[in-house]
Amino acid sequence: MIKENVTFIQYELLFSDKEIHIEKLKHIAPVVLKRLFEKINDPELYALALLDVDIATKEYVLAEMNSELRIRVETELSKKWEAMPTEIVGAQEVLLEALASFIQD
Numbered sequence: 001m002i003k004e005n006v007t008f009i010q011y012e013l014l015f016s017d018k019e020i021h022i023e024k025l026k027h028i029a030p031v032v033l034k035r036l037f038e039k040i041n042d043p044e045l046y047a048l049a050l051l052d053v054d055i056a057t058k059e060y061v062l063a064e065m066n067s068e069l070r071i072r073v074e075t076e077l078s079k080k081w082e083a084m085p086t087e088i089v090g091a092q093e094v095l096l097e098a099l100a101s102f103i104q105d
Contacts, residue, residue, distance in 0.1 A: 016053065023057045037066065048076075049070075052085075
């Protein structure tokens with residue numbers, strides 16, 4: 001089920017030179033996101049990764065979180081973040097690498 005829901009990511013990982021952009025999270029099935037939230041339960045990481053995404057991606061990811069994690073991430077997001085672009089990209093890469101590991105499982 002999970003592999004079927006992320007075939008576009010698998011294709012891009014295996015056959016494309018393009019990097020997968022964090023905004024593709026809004027196209028991932030809820031079951032896959034829930035698995036990501038179980039694997040990585042770090043509100044600061046999610047807040048940092050969501051700083052530089054479109055509103056639709058941010059809303060979708062937050063909506064799929066359990067209420068405890070969502071509240072903690074929203075609290076982090078409400079803080080005045082002064083993050084370097086490399087920090088944001090680094091956080092996004094951690095999440096995307098975790099998703100890629102689901103494909104390989």
